[in-house]
Amino acid sequence: MKLYALPKSLNSRKLLALIHHLDLPVEIVAMSVEEVQSDGFAAINPNRLAPALVDGDLTLWESNAIGVHLARGSTMLPNDARAQADALRWLLWEGIHYNKALGTIFFEAVVRPQLGWGATNQPLVDDALQQVEKYLAVLDAHLGDRPFVLGDRLSFVDFAMASAEPYRDRIAIDFDRFAHVQRHYDYIATLPAWQRALGNAPVAVAA
Numbered sequence: 001m002k003l004y005a006l007p008k009s010l011n012s013r014k015l016l017a018l019i020h021h022l023d024l025p026v027e028i029v030a031m032s033v034e035e036v037q038s039d040g041f042a043a044i045n046p047n048r049l050a051p052a053l054v055d056g057d058l059t060l061w062e063s064n065a066i067g068v069h070l071a072r073g074s075t076m077l078p079n080d081a082r083a084q085a086d087a088l089r090w091l092l093w094e095g096i097h098y099n100k101a102l103g104t105i106f107f108e109a110v111v112r113p114q115l116g117w118g119a120t121n122q123p124l125v126d127d128a129l130q131q132v133e134k135y136l137a138v139l140d141a142h143l144g145d146r147p148f149v150l151g152d153r154l155s156f157v158d159f160a161m162a163s164a165e166p167y168r169d170r171i172a173i174d175f176d177r178f179a180h181v182q183r184h185y186d187y188i189a190t191l192p193a194w195q196r197a198l199g200n201a202p203v204a205v206a207a
């Protein structure tokens with residue numbers, strides 16, 4: 001299996017963390033933005049976006065679909081139908097609403113200046129900030145009485161939800177106002193697989 005990834009991007013990171021957490025035999029192909037936009041890569045993902053997975057004759061794009069494929073049968077995805085529907089609910093919400101808004105802010109505030117891709121699109125950022133406030137309140141209330149998004153157990157959904165965790169301090173959102181999201185992000189940041197996905201040495205955990 002091969003995962004084509006932009007290692008520093010939000011949507012690739014959730015999968016790198018999952019692969020490290022489950023120690024899956026997946027070859028990670030680290031790509032540049034130019035490679036992702038190339039005609040060659042369009043044969044794998046016609047959207048010219050990363051990540052994409054090639055597993056034998058199955059080619060998958062959309063990070064959360066890839067995550068479900070990789071996590072199936074493991075502790076990182078529930079087995080029963082109702083719990084899987086709940087996982088799907090949150091994975092769709094994450095992609096369509098929550099991290100769509102966070103990702104826009106991240107792209108404009110962090111990626112665009114880094115790549116030298118012109119000036120920040122401030123109206124877009126202002127709109128995304130408004131959206132993200134609404135969705136952060138939803139996630140914060142949900143995490144108020146459960147440690148993980150799906151309840152008592154860590155799952156791939158937590159990795160998806162925490163995609164923006166490393167950039168908390170670099171985007172114009174006061175996460176301290178969302179104490180349960182902060183606590184969830186803090187926990188995810190302690191996981192060795194998460195740190196490895198970030199390219200960091202594992203965080204020392206007290207015995």
Ligand SMILES: N[C@@H](CCC(=O)N[C@@H](CS)C(=O)NCC(=O)O)C(=O)O
Pocket residue numbers: 006009010011012033036037048049050051061062063064095
């Ligand atoms: N909904 C897609 C989004 C993929 C996406 O937007 N990927 C970005 C990085 S997070 C990308 O490849 N950007 C490269 C480009 O825009 O040229 C997913 O979840 O996989």
